[in-house]
Amino acid sequence: MNNFERWMLPDGVEEILPDEAHQIEILRRQILDLFSLWGYDLVFPPMLEFTESLLIGLGQDLDLNTFKVVDQLSGRSMGIHADMTPQAARMDAHSLKREGVSRLCYSGHVLYTRPKSALATRTPFQVGVELFGEAGIEADIEIISLLLQTLKKAELADLCIDLGHVAIYRTLTKAAGLNQEQENTLFNLLQAKAITDIRDWIEANVVDSKAKRWFSELPKLSGASNVIGSARTIFADAPANVAKALDELEHIADVIGERYPEAQLYFDLSELRGYHYHTGAVFAAFAAGIGNEIASGGRYDHVGEVFGRSNRPATGFTADLVALKRLGQPRCDMRNGIFAPLSQHLKFWSTVQNLREQGERLIVGFDGQKLPKEFQNCDRKLIERDDAFVVEPLT
Numbered sequence: 001m002n003n004f005e006r007w008m009l010p011d012g013v014e015e016i017l018p019d020e021a022h023q024i025e026i027l028r029r030q031i032l033d034l035f036s037l038w039g040y041d042l043v044f045p046p047m048l049e050f051t052e053s054l055l056i057g058l059g060q061d062l063d064l065n066t067f068k069v070v071d072q073l074s075g076r077s078m079g080i081h082a083d084m085t086p087q088a089a090r091m092d093a094h095s096l097k098r099e100g101v102s103r104l105c106y107s108g109h110v111l112y113t114r115p116k117s118a119l120a121t122r123t124p125f126q127v128g129v130e131l132f133g134e135a136g137i138e139a140d141i142e143i144i145s146l147l148l149q150t151l152k153k154a155e156l157a158d159l160c161i162d163l164g165h166v167a168i169y170r171t172l173t174k175a176a177g178l179n180q181e182q183e184n185t186l187f188n189l190l191q192a193k194a195i196t197d198i199r200d201w202i203e204a205n206v207v208d209s210k211a212k213r214w215f216s217e218l219p220k221l222s223g224a225s226n227v228i229g230s231a232r233t234i235f236a237d238a239p240a241n242v243a244k245a246l247d248e249l250e251h252i253a254d255v256i257g258e259r260y261p262e263a264q265l266y267f268d269l270s271e272l273r274g275y276h277y278h279t280g281a282v283f284a285a286f287a288a289g290i291g292n293e294i295a296s297g298g299r300y301d302h303v304g305e306v307f308g309r310s311n312r313p314a315t316g317f318t319a320d321l322v323a324l325k326r327l328g329q330p331r332c333d334m335r336n337g338i339f340a341p342l343s344q345h346l347k348f349w350s351t352v353q354n355l356r357e358q359g360e361r362l363i364v365g366f367d368g369q370k371l372p373k374e375f376q377n378c379d380r381k382l383i384e385r386d387d388a389f390v391v392e393p394l395t
Helices: 018-037 059-064 085-096 137-153 166-175 180-190 195-205 211-218 225-232 239-261 321-328 348-356
Strands: 048-050 065-071 077-080 102-109 125-132 160-165 265-268 281-286 294-300 314-320 336-341 361-365 378-385 388-393
Touching: 018 125, 018 137, 018 321, 048 211, 065 211, 065 265, 077 102, 077 336, 085 102, 085 314, 125 321, 137 160, 137 239, 137 281, 137 294, 137 314, 137 321, 160 166, 160 239, 166 211, 166 239, 180 195, 180 211, 195 211, 195 336, 211 388, 225 239, 239 265, 239 281, 281 314, 336 348, 348 361, 348 388
Parallel strands: 160 265, 336 361, 336 378
Antiparallel strands: 048 077, 065 077, 102 125, 125 314, 160 281, 281 294, 294 314, 378 388
């Protein structure tokens, strides 16, 4: 291994250097303060857990995306978290055991075995919220509203939210009598937007004429608010749960449109992100300049059951904090500091500490350093004068 290779990072793993790290940290604090104002309590999920609890209930995708190690103490398999949602659900079910509505939030790095796209990171820094104990649509509306406030906090120029509902596809496949293998195959084709393959698969596998029409039209149901009206016509002869899901999407869009008229709302009824564990409305936020969603979430009412707490509905979202900062460019400028050449004067240390206690950023030089380095971001200097110290502009 040559010296260059020794310092290379693994593919999809990035480091964040001081200027950007400072800006990201300020935005993190602002977003967590926002969550707190909405009543969300901060938790710190552990970096790794036994796979039995970490991977339960959220489907195969999370399992494949999780790095696994062997615990040297117990010999059991452990996973490094790729998603904090199941950890928050475990905390709600076992550690907190709250009655009624519980709101939790978190932030931290997660680790993926593979990136979501060719240029994406495998070590995203997530911020997120989870709302437990409320099955009503108002909980979904609160979560989407908080997501939009989060995007505004990051000062994104455009607020773009994509809405869907997994109950539509789940209801249609059940009504069509598809088995699990057929359901999964069609699901994969829909996510790939493979229109020709979808049509061929429907002809080969779906017998009922109504179901053929449903599945043929489903990939076309994406766009603005008129999608809901089109879907009502197409699925007029579908089971009632489809109409209920469309009602929920329409209500969400009406309320969010009132609260955030600047937000662009899109519908995609064949987009089934998180299908294997989500149960209701799902959503994602997008921004110009990045192909993947910068935030996503939805309702996942059955996760509490796998932790031994049934009838515990849940909804939430996670966002990529680094993407929010890079796309939004919020005002997180580093504060200019004071440079203090090292002094043996009796009043030097007390002066330095007093300035720091007043909120000043103060950097003490070492022997021989009379001026700050450019990267230290100092615009003033501590000067000894008449047996005291004064702060003057750096010239």
